[in-house]
Amino acid sequence: MMYVTGFLLKCLLLVGVCMGTEWILDDAQGAANSDLISRALWAEELSLSLLPSYSLAPEPMPDPLQCIPLLHEFANNSAALSNCLVNMARPVRLCQHCYKENSQLKATMSKIGNPVQNGTVSCSTVLLRSDRVQVIVTLSEFFDKLWSDSKCANCLQTNGTEISKNTSDFMNSFDSLIQCFNNTMREPPIPTQQGNYSRVCQSCNESYRQLNSLYNALEHTNALCIDLEDVMNGTRKLWSKTFNCTLPCTDTVPVIAVSAFILFLPVVFYLSSFLHSEQKKRKLILPNRFKSAANLANIQDKRN
Incomplete structure (x- = not known):
């Protein structure tokens, strides 16, 4: 002011x-x-x-000719990443197939922020803050948000340049299950069954259980990305709705035993209450010799 x-x-x-x-x-x-x-x-x-004051001592600016190659590099990398993300949208495999393009785009943004060759200033002033819209910054933030919302870092190694071992193991298990589906569907159907879906449930049950257990383990350790979530959702729909299969629960016997015990508790309670009340009644009844003595005393009193 x-x-x-x-x-x-x-x-x-x-x-x-x-x-x-x-x-x-x-x-x-x-x-x-x-x-x-x-x-x-x-x-x-x-x-x-x-x-x-800046008009008298202007801020040092880099040579625009040195920044134009970085602008073209960002354009090519962003176009490559956009093309990969769209092509891998269905089925969702963007984390496994687009991590290289994402790493290249991040490397280009780092070059823009670093000083140019043989200089002390960067191209960020020319390319990132030279206009109100800030196209490059907006695009970079859009890709970062999409990558973060997809939780792709959970399916990659720490440096983000290779797929993690957990992701590879899960996808290998999924490929084995799909191969089991395809092989079983080629077999001739059983006449007494509707189609050959029951054969799929029997032949691929172990593979499905293994994939489901692996997914639960990854979910417990927060090692899931959008790729694995989409794979498991599609597999569960295929298993339950298309093939009409069910995964037997291993805790059925303990659940039935606990339920039966809880239902039987009221019976035990009322039975124990009834027996306890009968014992009290028996304690209040006099023995027979006391009854006879009491009767004789009453008769003598009446005679007198």
Whole structure:
């Protein structure tokens, strides 16, 4: 605020000096030539002082010719990544097939931010901050967000240049299951069964269980990406809806035993309550000899 106020004061002072110069020219043009020159020089110095500081000492800029190759490199890499992402959208395999293009695009962005050859300034000022839209920055942020939302880093190694071993093992298990589906479907159907889907359930049950267990383990360790999630979702739909197969639960016997025990608890409770009440009644009943003695005493009292 103080800077703006000072700037306005300087502008008003400059306008006043210029107006005073015009008055001198109109009123006493010949007599005040020397004073006019000094005022004009002072006004020129004042106007130069009003200019922003960067105009007097401009920020060093790189040679645009050195930045044009980086612009073309970013265009080629972004086009290659876009083409790969679209082609691998169905079925989703973008993390496994587009990580090279993504790494190349990140490397190009690093080059733009680093100083150019034989210089101390980078091309970021020319390519990234030279316009309001900032096309390169917007595109780079879009690719980063898509890559992050897909959780592709979970399916790659730490450096992001190779597929992780867990991902490779999962995809190999998936390929084995699909091969089992294809081989079983080629076999002749069983006459007593509807199609040959029951044969698929029997022949590929072990492969499906192995794939499902591996997926649960990766899910527990947060090692899943969009590729593996899409693979497992499609496989489960194929197994349950298309082939009408079910995965038997290994905890069936313990669940049945616990359920039966819980249902039997009320019976045990009421039975134990009934037996406990009967025992109390028996304790209150007098023995037979006490009953006979009591009867004799009552008879004697009545006779007397």
